[in-house]
Amino acid sequence: MVKDMPNKFSEVTPEIKELAKKCNKKIDEELFAKYDVKRGLRKRNGEGVLAGLTDISMINAYTMVDREIVPCEGKLYYRGIDIEDIVKGFIEEDRFGFEETAYLLLFGELPKKDQLKQFEGMLGEYRQLPTNFVRDIIMKAPSRDMMNTLARSVLTLFSYDDNASDISLPNVLRQCIQLIALFPVLSVYAYQAYNHYERGESLFIHLPDPELSTAENILHLLRPDSKYTKLEAKLLDMALVLHAEHGGGNNSTFTTHVVSSSGTDTYSAIAAALCSLKGPKHGGANIKVVQMFDDLKANVKDWSNEEEIREYLLKLLNKEAFDKAGLIYGMGHAVYSLSDPRSKILSRFVKQLSEEKGKEEEYQLYATVERLAKQVIGEKRKIYKGVSANIDFYSGFIYSMLGLPHQLYTPLFAIARIVGWSAHRMEELMNGNRIIRPAYKAVAPHREYTQIDER
């Protein structure tokens, strides 16, 4: 919405408030237990309901001992290769890793030199948006939420594609590679439009450079002077690698499976995945972490006083602080228990970066919160499997040290995860063969229809 317009559109009128009371009906909690509903598609012990098979990645968070789940340190494998080894591999060779990771996830093999070069060339070529797309679509109705603009841009690209609905594998692959190439451009331009039209700042539209990596292009497109350091680009590249894929059951990837199983087109499936990722319990958590820390800093006077920090964390859990959602953002995971391997990798680099940027005190605060939050969540919630910092705990802090705007935190997740969604969409189309359609048990008793005068 334009800033100064009286915004009737967003008003919740007293009439609506009254009607909302009729919607406020909760199903008896006991019925969920009675019918053994797998809430959140999870069993009581936290294990996910088996909904499919995947060849793309594997998450290890526990081992089974005598049919009992025993939590262990988290592990993540892309196409069978430990992400620790992937990260070590490209860092040791002083290369960017995101393009290699995308190739691995899409095609199941690590690329040889010439294959990687060809793939990077393809991404470079596909970073071109259709003529006037920026003017007609991105600049026309800027939103203050870049995930919203990104989803809208993806849906609109359908109209520019002469073969949009063809779900044969080569065509879907072509669309996926184009979207992987375009996500950085669409996200950063969405931010530039917002920054200009909503915040009155100067408008910068740099053209993508086909010679640059994905991470470098993001910084090049974003910064007015297009400048960045090698360390900045490498850290961003690593964050992209770690966000690229996470199994079939995470909310946005499962959304991709569900929507793809209906036979719909690539743009619709990916827009749905974006809408899922936006949620604060999923990809939207990284911005929530930074906002939560801003609130913590405003409310905790002495950052070295653990008792004061603990009290604030308890307030978060009791829905008395920050967004009153009862959550400590950046902590916990639907699958991981003792540790999230992605968070462990990021945290190593975060310490190094915080020293370079003179943010050691802030780093210490993050480390203290990480330690205390584990304890307070364990005390106040029923956690069967343990709780630890997830990838979002440190990613937002890294992005803030890189001077990236909050508005781009979740799109950065999307720029990486589009790779995983693409691989899973193709896997669903090749193997699914059936529309995904679980059951909901109806618990409302039958009633007579009454004529309107008799109600």
Ligand SMILES: CC(C)(COP(=O)(O)OP(=O)(O)OC[C@H]1O[C@@H](n2cnc3c(N)ncnc32)[C@H](O)[C@@H]1OP(=O)(O)O)[C@@H](O)C(=O)NCCC(=O)NCCS
């Ligand atoms: C990711 C998340 C949704 C997983 O939830 P989950 O699958 O229900 O996880 P668990 O089974 O371990 O949770 C058990 C209980 O602990 C609670 N819990 C887990 N993480 C929590 C957190 N960070 N803050 C407060 N409570 C939390 C859950 O809400 C649940 O409580 P309930 O039984 O009263 O519903 C949850 O940890 C969360 O909301 N975290 C904060 C948001 C976040 O960082 N998301 C990014 C994920 S990468």
